[in-house]
Amino acid sequence: MKIKISDEDSDYMYNILQTIIDECGPRMPCSPQEAKGAEIVKNELEETCDIVDIEPFS
Incomplete structure (x- = not known):
């Protein structure tokens, strides 16, 4: 399905x-x-999602 x-x-x-x-x-x-960049995406997702987290990594 397309x-x-x-x-x-x-x-x-x-x-x-x-x-x-x-x-x-x-x-x-x-x-x-x-x-x-992650913060920009987080802020955008917070407009429609209940919980948004950024997971740290190194």
Whole structure:
């Protein structure tokens, strides 16, 4: 079964990714830029999810 992604949903995801790229730039593992990108995603998910956690790793 093929699922059609609406233009609205596609634009929404593109905008989130563009925000991460613009605000964080390249993100090496465990870098401050990666942490900032994770925080952007967390803030976005908190608008629709009850609980959102960032799990640390090194």
